[in-house]
Amino acid sequence: MIGEYFSMAIRNLLRRRLRSWLTILGILIGITAIVSLISVSQGMKATITKQFEKLGYDKVIIFPGKGMEDMMAGLTSLSEHDLKLVRTVPGVDLATGLIYKIGKVEYNNDMEYTWVVGIDPESGKKIVEDIQAYEIDKGRDLRKGDKYKTILGYYFGTKDIFDRVIKPKDKIKIEGKEFEVIGLLKKIGNREDDSTIYIPFDIAKELFEEGDKLGAIYVKVKNGFETEKVAEKIKETLRRDRKQEIGEEDFSVQTTREILESFSSILAIIQGVIVGIAAISLLVGGIGIMNTMYTSVLERIREIGVMKAIGAKNLDISLMFLIESGLLGLVGGGFGVVTGVALAKIVEQAVAKSGVLGTEMLKAHFSPYLIISVLAFSFFVGMISGLFPAIKAAKQNPVDALRYE
Numbered sequence: 001m002i003g004e005y006f007s008m009a010i011r012n013l014l015r016r017r018l019r020s021w022l023t024i025l026g027i028l029i030g031i032t033a034i035v036s037l038i039s040v041s042q043g044m045k046a047t048i049t050k051q052f053e054k055l056g057y058d059k060v061i062i063f064p065g066k067g068m069e070d071m072m073a074g075l076t077s078l079s080e081h082d083l084k085l086v087r088t089v090p091g092v093d094l095a096t097g098l099i100y101k102i103g104k105v106e107y108n109n110d111m112e113y114t115w116v117v118g119i120d121p122e123s124g125k126k127i128v129e130d131i132q133a134y135e136i137d138k139g140r141d142l143r144k145g146d147k148y149k150t151i152l153g154y155y156f157g158t159k160d161i162f163d164r165v166i167k168p169k170d171k172i173k174i175e176g177k178e179f180e181v182i183g184l185l186k187k188i189g190n191r192e193d194d195s196t197i198y199i200p201f202d203i204a205k206e207l208f209e210e211g212d213k214l215g216a217i218y219v220k221v222k223n224g225f226e227t228e229k230v231a232e233k234i235k236e237t238l239r240r241d242r243k244q245e246i247g248e249e250d251f252s253v254q255t256t257r258e259i260l261e262s263f264s265s266i267l268a269i270i271q272g273v274i275v276g277i278a279a280i281s282l283l284v285g286g287i288g289i290m291n292t293m294y295t296s297v298l299e300r301i302r303e304i305g306v307m308k309a310i311g312a313k314n315l316d317i318s319l320m321f322l323i324e325s326g327l328l329g330l331v332g333g334g335f336g337v338v339t340g341v342a343l344a345k346i347v348e349q350a351v352a353k354s355g356v357l358g359t360e361m362l363k364a365h366f367s368p369y370l371i372i373s374v375l376a377f378s379f380f381v382g383m384i385s386g387l388f389p390a391i392k393a394a395k396q397n398p399v400d401a402l403r404y405e
Helices: 002-015 017-055 068-072 080-087 125-132 201-208 227-242 256-299 301-309 314-354 368-385 387-394 398-403
Strands: 059-064 092-107 110-119 136-139 149-152 171-174 177-185 197-200 216-221 251-255
Touching (some): 059 227, 059 256, 080 216, 080 227, 256 314, 256 387, 314 368
Antiparallel strands (some): 059 251, 092 171, 092 216, 149 197
């Protein structure tokens, strides 16, 4: 019986092709927006999660101010004194200070501004390599005793930043001082990291006249210690040294797990906003389906009368119209999935070519759960939109219906 309803619904939709397509359009637009934008945000989340899993959850990062944003803004409330205190905290395996500055870089009479990071080749290289996820591609890494030597991000080895490719043993100027390039990094996957320059910590202090100021402190926790508890102990130690109350801190201590959760929360909010915007389009599509179904009821009153005269019940009439409206939603959802997937892939390729986030950072992710949920939701929206027209059709008096012109 249900099969007959579906075949009848398909025939009715095919008889009114133009009206059906125009009705489907509203659902198609909404589903396209949901599939494309959610798949892109899920892809970003999967990539970020993968990167954090790679560096491990045994790392703690101490930022000046309220977090990474204050560090990037140049706010400095950390010092080498703080670094020494952190190293005394039980459970801390390694701790290193870094200097983050935007520096003027010159090569072959061209000039650019980019991030310059001062790292300690002896105490901090291992932690920085884990957290920054960098790996030497050409040349060598920084060593103890290196002075005016530098390692460059991936893009410096292409023509993306300067007109000429930079190679190991080439010379560049950073803040007017000449440095020898000793290494180039493999691609990390986002523009900012792949355009970063690394120099020895002591040289960065001298170059930027930072004194004992630090841009951030990176910590590796010993095996057998809980990262969250060690992070809390670091907070207590720094708070006590600065004579600050809870909530008054001018520094921020975050574990890699907390940073990942923050990213996930932001992405969840973005997804919620996306779904809310797309819901407006779905509402318009649902009203379109309702309007189409009301029109269909008026056009088929005699047909309804015939069906009732030969024994069709109110439930049969209702199901026929509900399935038809559900199919309108489902077809719109199906085409919306196809166009949504295509749009997400276009966005992925466009961002990759632009180099804004890198080729690895934005990868659209199409989960079967998302596709199935969207199709089921489309069918549900269609049926709900057709509910009142279906009730109206079922209530038709067969005698009046047969006389209807």
